Amino acid sequence: MRPGTLVPGPSVMKRTQHCNELRPVHAGQTVTLVGWVHSRRDLGGVLFIDLRDREGRTQTVFDPADLPRDVFEAATHLHAESVIEVVGTVRTRPNGTENTKIATGQVEVLVKQFTVLNHAEVLPFPVDDPEVANKVNEELRLQYRYLDLRRPEMIRNLRTRSKVAIATRSYMDEQGFLEVETPTLFKSTPEGAREFLVPNRRDPGTFYALPQSPQQFKQILMVGGVERYFQLARCYRDEDLRADRQPEFTQVDIEMSFIEREDIYNLIEGLLKRVWKTALNMDLPTPFKRIPFVEALNRWGIDKPDTRFGMELVDFTEEFRSSTFKVFAGAVANGGVVKALNAKGLAGATQGQIETMTEYAKSFGAKGLAFIKVENNEWKSPIVKFFTEAEKAALIAKLGIEEGDLILFAADQWLNACEILGKIRLYCAEVLKTQGKLTLDPQRFDFLWVVDFPLLSYDKEMNRWYSSHHPFTAPVAEDIPLLTADPKKVRGQHYDIVVNGVELGGGSIRIHQPDVQKTIFEKVLAITPEETQLRFGYMLEAFKYGAPPHGGIALGFDRMIAILCNTTSIRDVIAFPKTAKGVDLMTSSPSTVSARQLRDLHIEVKAARKEEPPRPA
RNA sequence: GGGGGUGUAGCUCAACUGGUUAGAGCGCUGCCCUGUCACGGCAGAGGUUACGGGUUCGAGCCCCGCCACUCCCGCCA
Numbered sequence: 001m002r003p004g005t006l007v008p009g010p011s012v013m014k015r016t017q018h019c020n021e022l023r024p025v026h027a028g029q030t031v032t033l034v035g036w037v038h039s040r041r042d043l044g045g046v047l048f049i050d051l052r053d054r055e056g057r058t059q060t061v062f063d064p065a066d067l068p069r070d071v072f073e074a075a076t077h078l079h080a081e082s083v084i085e086v087v088g089t090v091r092t093r094p095n096g097t098e099n100t101k102i103a104t105g106q107v108e109v110l111v112k113q114f115t116v117l118n119h120a121e122v123l124p125f126p127v128d129d130p131e132v133a134n135k136v137n138e139e140l141r142l143q144y145r146y147l148d149l150r151r152p153e154m155i156r157n158l159r160t161r162s163k164v165a166i167a168t169r170s171y172m173d174e175q176g177f178l179e180v181e182t183p184t185l186f187k188s189t190p191e192g193a194r195e196f197l198v199p200n201r202r203d204p205g206t207f208y209a210l211p212q213s214p215q216q217f218k219q220i221l222m223v224g225g226v227e228r229y230f231q232l233a234r235c236y237r238d239e240d241l242r243a244d245r246q247p248e249f250t251q252v253d254i255e256m257s258f259i260e261r262e263d264i265y266n267l268i269e270g271l272l273k274r275v276w277k278t279a280l281n282m283d284l285p286t287p288f289k290r291i292p293f294v295e296a297l298n299r300w301g302i303d304k305p306d307t308r309f310g311m312e313l314v315d316f317t318e319e320f321r322s323s324t325f326k327v328f329a330g331a332v333a334n335g336g337v338v339k340a341l342n343a344k345g346l347a348g349a350t351q352g353q354i355e356t357m358t359e360y361a362k363s364f365g366a367k368g369l370a371f372i373k374v375e376n377n378e379w380k381s382p383i384v385k386f387f388t389e390a391e392k393a394a395l396i397a398k399l400g401i402e403e404g405d406l407i408l409f410a411a412d413q414w415l416n417a418c419e420i421l422g423k424i425r426l427y428c429a430e431v432l433k434t435q436g437k438l439t440l441d442p443q444r445f446d447f448l449w450v451v452d453f454p455l456l457s458y459d460k461e462m463n464r465w466y467s468s469h470h471p472f473t474a475p476v477a478e479d480i481p482l483l484t485a486d487p488k489k490v491r492g493q494h495y496d497i498v499v500n501g502v503e504l505g506g507g508s509i510r511i512h513q514p515d516v517q518k519t520i521f522e523k524v525l526a527i528t529p530e531e532t533q534l535r536f537g538y539m540l541e542a543f544k545y546g547a548p549p550h551g552g553i554a555l556g557f558d559r560m561i562a563i564l565c566n567t568t569s570i571r572d573v574i575a576f577p578k579t580a581k582g583v584d585l586m587t588s589s590p591s592t593v594s595a596r597q598l599r600d601l602h603i604e605v606k607a608a609r610k611e612e613p614p615r616p617a
Numbered sequence: 618g619g620g621g622g623u624g625u626a627g628c629u630c631a632a633c634u635g636g637u638u639a640g641a642g643c644g645c646u647g648c649c650c651u652g653u654c655a656c657g658g659c660a661g662a663g664g665u666u667a668c669g670g671g672u673u674c675g676a677g678c679c680c681c682g683c684c685a686c687u688c689c690c691g692c693c694a
Binding site: 039041042043044045046047048050059061063064065079080093094096097099101102105122123124125126128129131132133135136137138139140142189190191192193194212215237238239240241242243245359360466467468469470471472473579580581583585 | 618620623624627628629630643644645649650651652653654655656657685686687688689690691692693694
């Protein structure tokens with residue numbers, strides 16, 4: 001530590017006000033403020049230091065006429081982000097020197113004494129300049145997360161998160177829900193996401209798993225007569241990460257008994273109303289739209305549509321059924337469909353951009369991407385020569401084609417064609433945004449429910465059916481006879497809540513009859529009775545002893561907060577997030593453990609470790 | 618597992634087609650400055666161009682490998 005920075009003075013550590021509190025009315029009072037040195041302006045004869053805490057900042061003045069020489073000298077050497085305590089007198093600022101940018105700008109504190117509570121070395125990146133700090137490499141921000149969190153933007157996010165968590169708890173309490181904690185040391189259930197395993201020291205070769213969600217416990221709680229359960233539950237999934245996916249994340253987990261789907265819709269609409277009011281002081285209109293899965297795919301090509309802009313998909317299967325253009329007619333003959341979308345105003349796309357789009361489409365399974373550019377009253381396209389006048393007329397009528405449009409086609413099996421164009425639609429929207437041709441109001445939130453999902457999907461490689469959602473989802477009652485007859489047609493009582501193209505959450509009414517559950521496991525999913533018994537025996541058993549009809553939902557809490565904070569990365573709303581490879585850069589975890597620990601756990605590591613990467617000091 | 622992007626001073630970035638001693642702003646250090654608030658002025662320090670190879674008379678730039686971060690596909694019942 002530098003000599004002279006420790007200045008004698010009373011370290012009472014009791015502030016009289018925080019740094020966003022002083023006003024002209026306090027003039028004349030002696031106050032104690034504590035906080036971080038935000039900025040220092042040394043004019044030679046007088047020194048200004050802005051002191052910052054969580055709440056805001058206050059200008060303090062060091063006048064050499066008022067202070068012993070060594071005290072003043074020490075103050076001139078204070079580094080940004082040192083933690084100090086000052087005692088001084090509040091006074092209104094001289095005329096013309098008020099700062100209207102900050103709430104405390106009418107006053108200043110004339111320092112009489114100060115103490116350095118902690119001397120800060122020069123920081124690895126600035127936290128006081130929002131312009132620069134916003135652009136700092138995220139690697140560095142994560143390594144020095146405690147500095148990053150001092151930025152007002154990050155504090156604001158944490159505050160929003162806290163307020164929403166508390167609002168959620170109070171709303172759920174008002175609705176008669178009990179907050180119940182469930183174990184995070186759970187049983188391995190290999191369906192679905194890959195799990196994190198926890199070795200069991202007491203019985204070599206056995207493992208706990210961290211739960212992907214409290215799904216089974218919350219259903220058991222219903223059997224246990226809790227009737228209304230909720231939890232802000234930490235969940236763990238060992239899958240590859242994205243901007244909106246972390247290996248551990250938080251769900252608002254909900255389950256209730258004696259209800260139907262509509263009860264869940266009402267409950268969640270009420271919760272989201274409360275949350276948006278709390279965080280943004282916005283009144284959300286309810287009820288939200290309900291859109292069947294099939295309609296969502298047909299219109300937007302995705303089961304979580306962003307309905308803030310148009311460019312909906314249009315079906316041309318009938319128009320091209322007997323077209324001379326064999327790519328389209330052939331797809332239809334194979335039981336597929338022809339779909340198109342009008343990317344309004346994108347005719348100016350370069351050959352390169354079209355190429356990029358085609359590659360993008362191919363990257364998720366498209367064979368190609370047919371297009372028409374409408375430029376200078378002309379249709380520029382390699383395929384338009386195959387079209388009849390009737391086909392062209394149909395395109396103009398159904399797509400509303402105008403000068404400057406770009407028409408994109410997909411011809412494939414229904415789901416593929418829809419999904420390809422759905423992704424292209426989002427890609428086009430991004431392009432239009434960067435060109436300034438599409439602007440979305442940040443205050444606009446298009447909520448909707450997607451309903452009537454197919455209960456089952458078919459895995460061609462494994463040659464078997466699997467649950468679209470999870471195996472406890474109840475079929476729509478009238479579709480139960482189809483379970484064994486025509487599984488593809490069975491709709492599940494599953495629902496997703498979607499906002500602005502983000503899947504905020506999902507849930508379902510559950511199966512509460514053990515015989516239906518057994519049919520699903522053994523007849524439809526083709527899990528052997530032994531396997532069923534091993535994995536889910538306790539649930540089937542529980543359902544024999546008086547299981548109420550029940551259902552629930554889970555909302556992605558991190559995603560919700562990210563939307564409220566207007567950020568696309570949930571890392572910005574998690575205090576200590578991990579990188580895309582699941583590493584905590586601050587603590588350098590995961591890390592190796594001692595041979596002793598491994599021995600205790602009966603674990604032998606066989607794979608060779610790659611070299612430890614060099615870490616900056 | 619696959620594809621794209623990024624990596625140059627403490628931070629944010631520049632450096633043309635491969636060509637002199639790798640620059641700028643901020644920050645840092647020293648000096649000056651009594652009303653600043655992105656204070657101002659002068660001077661200075663600071664670089665293994667992520668890392669390892671290669672091509673070349675010559676590499677921040679080209680090639681191969683590798684590491685990290687990031688976005689996407691697969692994956693996420």
